[in-house]
Amino acid sequence: MAERIDGMAMRAAILDETRAEAARLLEKHGRKPGLATILVGDNPASVSYVSLKVKTALALGFHEIQDNQPADVSEAALLARIEAYNRDPAVHGILVQLPLPPHINESRVIHAIDPDKDVDGFHPVNLGRLVIGGEAVRFAPCTPAGILEMLVRSGTPTCGAEVTIIGRSAIVGRPLSIMLGQKGVDATVTLVHSRSANIREHCRRADILVAAAGSPRMVKADWVRPGATVIDVGVNRVGVNPTTGKAILAGDVDFDAVAEVAGRITPVPGGVGPMTIAMLMKNTMRSAWLHAGERP
Numbered sequence: 001m002a003e004r005i006d007g008m009a010m011r012a013a014i015l016d017e018t019r020a021e022a023a024r025l026l027e028k029h030g031r032k033p034g035l036a037t038i039l040v041g042d043n044p045a046s047v048s049y050v051s052l053k054v055k056t057a058l059a060l061g062f063h064e065i066q067d068n069q070p071a072d073v074s075e076a077a078l079l080a081r082i083e084a085y086n087r088d089p090a091v092h093g094i095l096v097q098l099p100l101p102p103h104i105n106e107s108r109v110i111h112a113i114d115p116d117k118d119v120d121g122f123h124p125v126n127l128g129r130l131v132i133g134g135e136a137v138r139f140a141p142c143t144p145a146g147i148l149e150m151l152v153r154s155g156t157p158t159c160g161a162e163v164t165i166i167g168r169s170a171i172v173g174r175p176l177s178i179m180l181g182q183k184g185v186d187a188t189v190t191l192v193h194s195r196s197a198n199i200r201e202h203c204r205r206a207d208i209l210v211a212a213a214g215s216p217r218m219v220k221a222d223w224v225r226p227g228a229t230v231i232d233v234g235v236n237r238v239g240v241n242p243t244t245g246k247a248i249l250a251g252d253v254d255f256d257a258v259a260e261v262a263g264r265i266t267p268v269p270g271g272v273g274p275m276t277i278a279m280l281m282k283n284t285m286r287s288a289w290l291h292a293g294e295r296p
Contacts, residue, residue: 002230002262005154007146011274014149015060018278018285021296022061025288032063033288034091035119038081040104041071046097053095056277062284063090075104079112086114092291093119093284116290119283121145122171130175133182138290139283144176146275147210147231148185154264156208156229159186164202166219166252167212168193172233176210199223211252219253227263233272 022033035057039050050066057064067081078096085091094117100106110118115125121141129136140148151158163180167173168191180187187208192199194213203209203223211219212233224230234252241248251268259265266272289296 002259002265003154005150005229005231005264005266005271007150007266007271007274010150010153011278013153014275014278014282015056018281019060021285021289025285025292026061029292031090031288031292032061033057033093033284034063034065034088035093035095035284036065036067036085036088036091038067038069038078038094038096040069040073040078040097040100043099046099050097053277053280056281057284060281062281065091071101073104075108078104078109082109082112086112086117089291091117092287093117093280095120095280117287119280119287121175121283127170127175130178133178139286140179140279141171141175142276142279142283143172143233143272144179145279145283146272147172147176147233148179149279150231150266150272150275151208151229154229156264158208161187161207162190162205163187163208163210164190164192164206165210165212166192166199166203167210167214167233169212172212173210176212213252215252216250217252217254219258221254221257221261224258224261226261228261229264230258230262230266231272232266232268235268235273 026032037050037053054064054066085094094113096109110122115123118126119139121139126139129138165173165177177189177191180189190202192202200223204225206228208229210231214234216236216238232251232253236250237247238250239248249269286296
């Protein structure tokens with residue numbers, strides 16, 4: 001039976017470290033890490049996710065601004081709010097919760113955020129820095145950064161490892177493939193997608209398999225090399241619990257079957273998901289140090 005990689009425990013450890021850093025920043029520079037979160041409309045999933053981000057930031061001792069905008073806010077008004085936070089020296093991170101209403105151009109909004117405050121790591125400048133690597137990197141996208149952190153903290157070797165990533169999204173698959181190939185990580189990366197041939201064979205040879213396709217339970221036990229580390233990024237709603245009314249979630253991996261073969265595996269929920277918010281807080285902390293003139 002595979003060892004479970006506990007994202008909740010890792011998240012708690014990262015947040016404890018970040019809380020201590022925030023206290024050091026306050027003592028040394030008299031300032032708190034500042035995070036502005038902008039929510040447009042009242043989409044229930046977005047409201048829940050933003051509320052968790054705000055609660056986490058406040059628990060760490062951050063200066064947190066929750067900026068709720070109506071669903072019919074104009075794009076110009078939203079861009080003006082972003083520019084105000086770009087100029088605010090007390091704000092070190094700006095996060096606009098996606099998705100946005102159809103009348104707002106998401107790319108234009110992401111591009112409007114100061115790259116040095118883009119703690120989500122989505123701005124093209126930060127993606128370019130990621131490609132350059134080394135000291136050029138300011139903020140890595142939170143989910144790929146969380147995955148890399150999980151590999152490190154679980155003791156999974158990456159140097160020389162064969163890694164297969166299923167999924168080529170701009171948020172997970174593509175940036176993760178770049179990060180795993182950087183010097184110091186040194187993995188050999190294969191990125192497969194819906195048009196790839198022989199996906200199962202690519203997966204079977206992987207020492208580390210990352211499933212980020214958004215397809216429930218697609219990765220079966222016979223896709224996995226015995227002893228491999230399996231990271232499941234998928235969060236798929238597959239039903240509703242008739243007793244509680246809560247959504248039943250499944251990952252992209254057939255967990256019970258694959259756990260009999262793999263060496264390590266992340267559960268859904270409780271695996272990659274908790275790490276995303278932890279890395280958002282870590283990026284905000286990093287930004288605060290950089291704005292204070294120190295390189296963390």
